[in-house]
Amino acid sequence: MSKYVSSSRLERILKAGHLGVTSECGPPRGSDAEEVTKKGLLIKDYVDAVNVTDNQTAMTRMSSLAACIHLKLLGIEPVLQMVTRDRNRVALQSDILGAASFDISNMLCLSGDHQSFGDCARGQNVHDLDSMQLVQTVRHMRDEGKFLGGDDIKRPPKIFVGAAANPFADPFEIRIPRLAKKIACGAEFIQTQCIYNIDKFKEWMRRASDRGLTEKVFIMAGMTPMKSVGMAKYMKNKVPGMDVPDEIIQRLAGVEKKHQAQEGIQICVEHIQELKEVPGIAGFHIMAIEWEEKVPEIVEKSGLYPRPDM
């Protein structure tokens, strides 16, 4: 029997002990596939897989599954992000099969931002499942070859299953039990929320390691370069669950406005280099929001290029 659960390159790279690198691509608010493929091609050779967000911040966009297929057709490995906000278990299972029919082999299970943040604030949300129950669902479909209803699946999906973790959200003391719970549900890799508070993140990693969780799951540290001091302040004050230390804001404020973006990238590179040494870190998830052209530079400067050929 193969030691792999899927045909995912990300899975092979992580299991071989290499530091994995993923990035992300937000589908457009329209039907032009070129917007997806352009972003994908920019980062293609610098990452192992590309996450495709699912109506992020609850704004209606091209479907994650469709955008994943566009990337797949270009030879780029997608990570299908799925939120439980918009679809019930019938639709989720159906989309999982649709993804598997294109041999999309990575999935990230999320609950999703509340719809009140998006363009359909007066809409209904679904949340038939929560993110952990979605993880259980994919694992059930893959490992048991069965639908939630109990019937057999012809050609079950072969999908490497991921979940998100926010090491900084409240309450802090349940962050590790929560990670343990996601692993118990069947998560095989974890992509974290953007990390700026390195000390607090290391503390979280230490606790995860003490509980043996880093042996059970591949933890990919989430990195987002700051474009400006304004962005840093916004992240600190307005984005739920985000921890931006004042020293980051001061460092960005300390350079001329036209150099702030470069300083943001420099901070990001330094953080990656520092975290590479942390036991239990399996890779990096670089979320350069609408700034995909900077991903190659970050990957190169961090010493993560070239990517292993697997």
Next chain:
Amino acid sequence: MIIASKKPIEEIIQEITPYSRILILGCNECVTVCEAGGKKEVEVLASALRIFCLSQGIEKTIGEHTLERQCDHEYLEEIRNMVDDYDAIVSLACGVGVQFAAEKYLTMPLLPGVNTVCLGANEDRGLWTERCQACGSCVLARTGGICPVSRCAKRVLNGPCGGSTNGKCEISKDTDCAWQLIIDRLKALDKMDDYEAVAPVKDWSKDRAGGPRTVTREDVKI
């Protein structure tokens, strides 16, 4: 109890426009306690409508009556001899009462005078908060007695989600994070291990998803 809030009077005025003889029908149960549809509110609404009609030179008869309960055959029978005097009833009961009255008086238009909001508690003077969504299979034993179905904006059963900040929900700083409350209570109970028990995929067939629900008790049937 069932919590309701008053409908704007403009909406009620618009709804009663086609009718000239209107009965305002209150309910002495939940809507009385949450001050949306009891005897007092019937008087206030009736007076306001009369004043409006006078000021506009509209002739309407506005009657008032409050029942012990509108969701009960026995009490609804009380107005059987009265309804012929009216063209429409504005019911200040919850949606249950309005529907039950409509079912009983088949040819009488029944207009809701309140918006039925939730199953809630009176937390403070003038403050009612949702505590239950009547999902039909209670999980409170596993969640420290705090309901994630009704009190979490995403009704996550293994929470909290990543948006929980300083004990508040991502949708509003005025909304408690249900899972913060659950964790606080589990800590107080010294039952934090309960948190790590995975809540499996929920059976929503006991919820509205299973269609209109009924409760049958053979032992109390006559």
